[in-house]
Amino acid sequence: MLRLVCIGLVAGLFSALFGVGGGIVVVPLLILLAHFDERPAMATSLAAIGLIALVGAVSYGVHGELKVGAAAVVGLPAAAGAVGGAWLQQRLATRTLTLAFAALLAAIAVWLLV
Amino acid sequence: MWALAAAALIGLVAGVLAGLFGVGGGILFVPTLTLVLGLTQLHAEASSLLAILPTSIAGAWRQRRYGNVRWRPALVLGLAAVAGVEAGVQIAEALPEHVLRRLFGVLMLAVAVQLAWRALRKPSYAS
Numbered sequence: 001m002l003r004l005v006c007i008g009l010v011a012g013l014f015s016a017l018f019g020v021g022g023g024i025v026v027v028p029l030l031i032l033l034a035h036f037d038e039r040p041a042m043a044t045s046l047a048a049i050g051l052i053a054l055v056g057a058v059s060y061g062v063h064g065e066l067k068v069g070a071a072a073v074v075g076l077p078a079a080a081g082a083v084g085g086a087w088l089q090q091r092l093a094t095r096t097l098t099l100a101f102a103a104l105l106a107a108i109a110v111w112l113l114v
Numbered sequence: 115m116w117a118l119a120a121a122a123l124i125g126l127v128a129g130v131l132a133g134l135f136g137v138g139g140g141i142l143f144v145p146t147l148t149l150v151l152g153l154t155q156l157h158a159e160a161s162s163l164l165a166i167l168p169t170s171i172a173g174a175w176r177q178r179r180y181g182n183v184r185w186r187p188a189l190v191l192g193l194a195a196v197a198g199v200e201a202g203v204q205i206a207e208a209l210p211e212h213v214l215r216r217l218f219g220v221l222m223l224a225v226a227v228q229l230a231w232r233a234l235r236k237p238s239y240a241s
Contacts, residue, residue, distance in 0.1 A: 008191040008193065009194050015163070047174040061160075073151070078132065079172050087133075
């Protein structure tokens with residue numbers, strides 16, 4: 001219980017600071033600290049991220065930083081896309097594709113950094 | 115208008131990539147919101163959290179059918195996160211825009227490295 005609270009605190013801080021769900025910290029922490037198996041860790045983190053993102057959005061909304069229209073323009077098509085992506089994962093997730101995606105992320109990161 | 119259409123298209127692609135590679139949408143939403151729609155880093159991060167909601171709810175709903183979601187721990191995590199979120203919002207508001215942007219760039223690099231490491235560690239099946 002105490003461990004879950006600590007993970008939640010860290011995840012909330014991370015999520016709000018970066019505007020991401022925080023799965024990258026929640027999944028490993030659930031596995032390492034709370035002794036979850038990988039699959040339940042990923043599924044539980046998804047549910048927790050929904051809550052964390054909701055709390056974050058409300059908090060930023062109170063601070064007046066939220067652009068609801070922009071969020072909808074990107075977020076609603078993404079929800080449809082994610083269903084397709086999960087379907088594709090069974091069929092074409094390969095090492096080459098994952099490496100290509102990692103390279104794409106690194107390229108955007110470099111763009112942001114320079 | 116074109117920027118909106120482009121953002122919606124990139125949102126769709128971001129969703130597909132998120133589902134395909136098992137990363138959250140946020141890592142792609144934030145740069146889309148800044149680079150395509152011209153939001154500030156702070157506004158993009160705030161709005162990204164709202165944009166994540168439909169995707170994560172749909173994802174959790176699918177996982178629920180497989181019985182993988184443990185709801186009590188998820189609830190504890192979500193409630194405990196409230197305090198962390200408040201601190202994160204305060205820090206993000208206090209940091210200068212360019213610092214926040216660079217921090218996000220570093221996070222993206224870390225995600226890229228983690229993905230590549232995971233892919234290389236696993237034996238490659240069917241290509």
